[in-house]
Amino acid sequence: MNDQTMTPEERAANLKGMGSSRKRVEDVRFTQGKGNYVDDIKLDGMLFGDFVRSPYAHARVVSVNKDAALALPGVIAVLTAEDLSPLGLHWMPTLAGDKQMVLADGKVLFQGQEVAYVVAEDRYIAADAVELVEVEYEELPVLTDPFEALKSDVVLREDLEGQTEGAHGPRKHHNHIFTWEQGDKDTTEAVLAEADVVAEEMVYYHRTHPCPLETCGCVASMDKVTGKLTLYGTFQAPHAIRTVVSLISGVAEHNIRVISPDIGGGFGNKVGAYAGYVCSVVASIVTGQPVKWVEDRMENLMSTAFARDYWMQGKIAATKDGKITGLWCHTTADHGGFDACADPTKFPAGFMNICTGSYDIPTAYLAVDGVYTNKAPGGVAYRCSFRVTEAAYFIERMIEVLAIKLNMDAAELRRINFIKADQFPYQSALGWEYDSGDYHTAWDKALKAVDYEGLRAEQAQRIEDFKAGKTRKLLGIGLTHFTEIVGAGPVKNCDILGLGMFDSCEIRIHPTGSAIARLGTISQGQGHATTFAQIIASEIGLPADDITLEEGDTDTAPYGLGTYGSRSTPVAGAATAMAARKIRAKAQMIAAYLLEVHDDDVEWDVDRFAVKGAPERFKTMKEIAFAAYNQAIPGLEPGLEAVSYYDPPNMTYPFGAYVCVMEIDVDTGEWEVRQFYALDDCGTRINPMIIEGQVHGGVTEALAIAMGQEIAYDEMGNVKTGTLMDFFLPTAWETPNYITDHTVTPSPHHPIGAKGVGESPNVGGVPAFSNAVHDAFRPFGLTQSHMPHDHWRIWKIANGLGMHG
Amino acid sequence: MIPAGFEYHRPGDVASAISILQEYGDEARVVAGGHSLIPMMKLRMAEMGHLIDLQAIDELKGIEIGAETVSLGAMVTQHELITHDGLASAIPLIREAALQIADPQVRYMGTVGGNVANGDPGNDMPGLMQCLNATFELSGPDGNRSVAAREFYEAAYFTAREDEEILTRISVPVPDAGVGQAYEKQKRKIGDYATAAAAVMVGNGTASVAMTNLADTPIWSEAASTALAAGDVDGCVAAMLDAIDPVADNRGPVEFKKHVAAVMLRRAIDRAQSRAA
Missing domain, CATH: 3.30.390.50 (CO dehydrogenase flavoprotein, C-terminal domain)
Known part of the structure; x- marks a missing residue:
């Protein structure tokens, strides 16, 4: 092993570094049921919390009677806003500069809102006590439509009454939150006025929910002897949670230890802070006992962070030859009862201004109005960077709508408008600098792979057959070329609650040549322990199998902003490479000393430093590691470790080309995905197997969203889709086969050229599925129809086009 | 999704199950596969003091294939309906329908008796049994009686079964060859x-x-x-x-x-x- 008899290629392969489809080290425990999730944590004397929740979407809370609940043996406490108010904890700040009730303070604003928190000796008693808390409500008029809310006299947020200035500028109405404008309004409107062709459409991206398999929960444990609070929880950002808990509870930050154990999926749902965390912390501080709170599925769907709910009015201008000259978008964003969006502070609509997509659009204007309604708060990035799925869906629908208006093939319309490879770095009209891309190459590869011309010929035949009464099935070809913006982000313009969005990695090399690395991120299934070890393996020449990865314990890991928005590889992955390079720099000095040559006379060779021109004289990284702890080297401290806090100079811009081929039964609205081709360019590929898995998972979530998944409300504000019977979560049965493919356009500014991939398939997948539905009906006159495309909505399209006789 | 407290009974024969039903009246319910009742209990939309599990009653099990009639025990699972070769050749429609119920995990536990007795309009077996002109056998404090599937359903969750009766078996006439x-x-x-x-x-x-x-x-x-x-x-x-x-x-x-x-x-x-x- 590792001697001169092996070629450099063989030695590199042994490292299982970048490019290796190394199996996931996490799966050893997950596939044996040995994971350790929050609900697996059991502490001595642990109590259990449970919520009394509002059955009404908008009501005044007249009274809360705890007597019967407190009389139940085993009940320790029943907390209401009145109890939290002396501590100043009956409200909490949101990530969006708003504030949010922890427990109902005089009124409730959405169905499922937390009204009282019961603490009991066991989980069953807690649930029994919830039934015994008597709450008297006085119902108020309900607003579920954001357009209505902006006209209504009904004041949802009485606490904000009279405040004409919000966290993001002026408020135009008592139910209005903010207006966010980007781009050049006047020029864009002038372009629209003079254009050969303008296509206009309302594109609605419906409200849905990340619905991770594991719901949200925590265990708060206050040690009254040491004064130390340990908080275990399903946190996508454990370090930020520690800071937030310290700021709102008054417990000093060094006395708080936040631990994110194994997390069963997050998808943005576990970024923000929830009432359950605050109440559990308070209950543990008061009782001196650990308190566990874990929500059930219905609570998760009804009350924790939703996603999307953007009404995007669009106008796109073009020459008659199809060259796009301008894009205009006004979005009405339904934020629910509180603005609890998880976006970087300066971006109240996230990165919605990536909505010019993959296209060279010279002029654009975007305005977003945030609105309060009687729905659950949230607005998180569900498997996407902040509002990027909304942006991608918008532009990919507008392209299709424009293609209809121009009577052009939508693939060709995209091709003539793509940003060209030689235009990168590219300044977009809405303010971003795209780092790298080669869209034409990806597009051509994708269309060739699916035999696009052949598909169109087949579709033409199908239309003939349909018109001749030979079939009742239509064929839809859904195209998408998306551009993501991930890796938030540069501290100069990205922060959350004032915390710059850098990330970190600390690496310690052990004397025998193995290592431990700790990061400020936290895996929720992404496989960080597998992939980050591969980055280190390639950078410093130690086998990935000999490198342990740890995340999620704020007492041991360096500070970081966590895992969401595909930021782990772009930011923490970069920190990992930079920390490894610091180690390699020191290792070079050690090697030179051991080889008795000048530092500049050795060169790196896979897993060793060798004397230039004399490759038989070398020291392996393993030997160097031992020397670091065993030799007194003049001018060098003992040991071999490094830490890097990485502030990325720019976002990364992954992209991809997706094609969905769908069969649609016009009589029943049933659909079947016949083929799904996903080409992703995420820059340098760390672990192709994990990338493929990420694409499979992300496209499956996209399938769910496009084809049925939604959080729907009736006019009374009741959640109609609060269980997995009605909230569509695909099983293996509904999930098609996927063909994955790739091109590689490295990020020029990322240390290893990687861009991030976890969210691309959701960003690209949703428009691909939706466009397939639209494309099937395009020859019969359909321009736009809102998601989700469940059976009855597809049937309704067919019915509206007169296909049912 | 935490049910209220209840007593759990696991009788070994139908007579014992009926006597428990008689003893506790409205407070007691029988449970077969539990796929309808247990979620309702967890949602606290169904609360009862006594749950009578029928799993241990052998006389409610088994598939008997006769020349004229097939007899299905109430506790026969959907999985058993699917995997029973004799049933598949006698009445293929039952297997075809059972394969379209829920998913394999549910079908391992879900029973044909529970499916037809619950009176849930969403269940597949009631309509199927009406098509097949099946007869439901009921046992109660006053003995046994039969009710045609086509006469059994009154409204959602309301059937001809009395509170103290248990649906024990289903008799299905074997369709003629050529049907x-x-x-x-x-x-x-x-x-x-x-x-x-x-x-x-x-x-x-x-x-x-x-x-x-x-x-x-x-x-x-x-x-x-x-x-x-x-x-x-x-x-x-x-x-x-x-x-x-x-x-x-x-x-x-x-x-x-x-x-x-x-x-x-x-x-x-x-x-x-x-x-x-």
Whole structure:
């Protein structure tokens, strides 16, 4: 092993570094049921919390009677806003500069809102006590439509009454939150006025929910002897949670230890802070006992962070030859009862201004109005960077709508408008600098792979057959070329609650040549322990199998902003490479000393430093590691470790080309995905197997969203889709086969050229599925129809086009 | 999703189960596979002090294939319905329908007796049993009696079964050779109830047609069956559309359900006719 008899290629392969489809080290425990999730944590004397929740979407809370609940043996406490108010904890700040009730303070604003928190000796008693808390409500008029809310006299947020200035500028109405404008309004409107062709459409991206398999929960444990609070929880950002808990509870930050154990999926749902965390912390501080709170599925769907709910009015201008000259978008964003969006502070609509997509659009204007309604708060990035799925869906629908208006093939319309490879770095009209891309190459590869011309010929035949009464099935070809913006982000313009969005990695090399690395991120299934070890393996020449990865314990890991928005590889992955390079720099000095040559006379060779021109004289990284702890080297401290806090100079811009081929039964609205081709360019590929898995998972979530998944409300504000019977979560049965493919356009500014991939398939997948539905009906006159495309909505399209006789 | 407290009973024979029902009255419910009752208990929409588990009662188990009749124990699981070779050749329609119920994990626990006795209009087996003209055997404090599946359902969750009775077995007449059978179901996803489902038998100048989840009970239509027996498919569909009374829900509005009902019925008829001798 590792001697001169092996070629450099063989030695590199042994490292299982970048490019290796190394199996996931996490799966050893997950596939044996040995994971350790929050609900697996059991502490001595642990109590259990449970919520009394509002059955009404908008009501005044007249009274809360705890007597019967407190009389139940085993009940320790029943907390209401009145109890939290002396501590100043009956409200909490949101990530969006708003504030949010922890427990109902005089009124409730959405169905499922937390009204009282019961603490009991066991989980069953807690649930029994919830039934015994008597709450008297006085119902108020309900607003579920954001357009209505902006006209209504009904004041949802009485606490904000009279405040004409919000966290993001002026408020135009008592139910209005903010207006966010980007781009050049006047020029864009002038372009629209003079254009050969303008296509206009309302594109609605419906409200849905990340619905991770594991719901949200925590265990708060206050040690009254040491004064130390340990908080275990399903946190996508454990370090930020520690800071937030310290700021709102008054417990000093060094006395708080936040631990994110194994997390069963997050998808943005576990970024923000929830009432359950605050109440559990308070209950543990008061009782001196650990308190566990874990929500059930219905609570998760009804009350924790939703996603999307953007009404995007669009106008796109073009020459008659199809060259796009301008894009205009006004979005009405339904934020629910509180603005609890998880976006970087300066971006109240996230990165919605990536909505010019993959296209060279010279002029654009975007305005977003945030609105309060009687729905659950949230607005998180569900498997996407902040509002990027909304942006991608918008532009990919507008392209299709424009293609209809121009009577052009939508693939060709995209091709003539793509940003060209030689235009990168590219300044977009809405303010971003795209780092790298080669869209034409990806597009051509994708269309060739699916035999696009052949598909169109087949579709033409199908239309003939349909018109001749030979079939009742239509064929839809859904195209998408998306551009993501991930890796938030540069501290100069990205922060959350004032915390710059850098990330970190600390690496310690052990004397025998193995290592431990700790990061400020936290895996929720992404496989960080597998992939980050591969980055280190390639950078410093130690086998990935000999490198342990740890995340999620704020007492041991360096500070970081966590895992969401595909930021782990772009930011923490970069920190990992930079920390490894610091180690390699020191290792070079050690090697030179051991080889008795000048530092500049050795060169790196896979897993060793060798004397230039004399490759038989070398020291392996393993030997160097031992020397670091065993030799007194003049001018060098003992040991071999490094830490890097990485502030990325720019976002990364992954992209991809997706094609969905769908069969649609016009009589029943049933659909079947016949083929799904996903080409992703995420820059340098760390672990192709994990990338493929990420694409499979992300496209499956996209399938769910496009084809049925939604959080729907009736006019009374009741959640109609609060269980997995009605909230569509695909099983293996509904999930098609996927063909994955790739091109590689490295990020020029990322240390290893990687861009991030976890969210691309959701960003690209949703428009691909939706466009397939639209494309099937395009020859019969359909321009736009809102998601989700469940059976009855597809049937309704067919019915509206007169296909049912 | 935490149920209220309850006492758990696990009797070894039907008589013991009935005596527990008599002892606790409204406070007691029997549970078979539990796929309807246990979620309701967790939601606290069903609360009872005494739960009587029928798993340990051997006389409620087993599939008996006779020349004229098939007898299904109430505790026979959907999985057993699917994997029983004799049943598959005697009445293929049962296997075809059972394969469209929920998913394999549910079918390992879900029972045919629970499916028909609960009176949930979403369940597949009630309509199927009406199509097959099955008879339900009931045991109670006053002895045993039989009720035709076509007479059993009164309204959603209301059936001819008295509170102190237990549905013990299902007798299904074996269709004549040459009768084609088909079960057609539209659903949103695996595990879902039907948007519309149709059970059809046709052949030898006879026909029987029933549909599921399109009213507060399963719908077997004599008029539709008679029309189909006479070869009048349009008349059959028209009669069935007249008999059903769907309500709007997350699956869609009434007009959509009626349209899909007709489509499912026509497809089931087509397939059943193609299988008829």
